[in-house]
Amino acid sequence: MPELAQHCEVVLAPDPSTATLARLIPDAHALVVRAPLAPELFDHAPNLRAIVRHGVGLDMVPMDLVTARGIPVANTPGVNAQAVVEYCLSAMLHLRRGLATMDARMRRDGWAAARPLADGGSDLGGSTCGIVGVGDIGGRLATVAAALGMRVLGLARRPETLPAGVEAVDKQQLFARSDVVVLCCPLTEQTRGLVDAASVAAMKRDAILINVARGPVVDTAAVVAALRQGRLGGAALDVFERQPLTGDEPLFDAPNLLLTPHVAGISDTSMRAMSEVAVATVLALLRGERPRNVVNPQVFR
Structure with missing residues (x-):
């Protein structure tokens, strides 16, 4: 400085x-x-x-x-809203298209082994993005998601402030209808534990969850259990209840889980x-x- x-x-x-x-x-x-x-x-x-x-x-x-x-x-x-939005988009593509997995398979096992992995990918366009907390970051993400052809649902304290094109829904609707749920809300007493086991259970089996809010917003154990049991398509966690992670946490063994060290805005x-x-x-x-x-x-x- x-x-x-x-x-x-x-x-x-x-x-x-x-x-x-x-x-x-x-x-x-x-x-x-x-x-x-x-x-x-x-x-x-x-x-x-x-x-x-x-x-x-x-x-x-x-x-x-x-x-x-x-x-x-x-x-x-x-100031860092663009960086966080780009992280969210990267996480969506990582979990939906599996390019890193495909790259590793191709390097290890060759073209023929890697190519079938593409069959498991899915387009973002035509799917539904649910955003919890539609402020600076959530609002910009809504614009990007809409530009990709996604339907956008929003959960906000004041639904009347949602940007045009964002459908106001309640918590139950957002988790049940979304193919991608992105958490952009601040940590408050109202949002602490917002994503509990019931919320995760309400999500589609192939849906993905992205947390760029704060760790205590999510019941991490419920997310890990859902991933292991095949009840959730994937998750990207950038924040955690206790930071930094030690490497011994159970979530390191969870499938389809992208872990990053609180860098979405960096x-x-x-x-x-x-x-x-x-x-x-x-x-x-x-x-x-x-x-x-x-x-x-x-x-x-």
């Missing part, structure tokens, strides 16, 4: 542990966040005037506590864009300004 360094002393935490952050936070006037912040840290932050989430999700910040202390919190909404392009917004926001807050991307504007009253 060279631009930030022109105006501030920039300190990079060598690790995200609470002990390390507790040692550094007393002198900090602003924090740029990419790891969870323990509530007790703020007992040692007398100079803190701004927190900027390098990303969108606010579950890393104890919002009620910092708001009560009058500390403004901002994020970088929409590309060189998106990281640069998020950094630019984060830097501009930090400097604005330290100047006493009120950027539009502050998520707790009540602290200014």
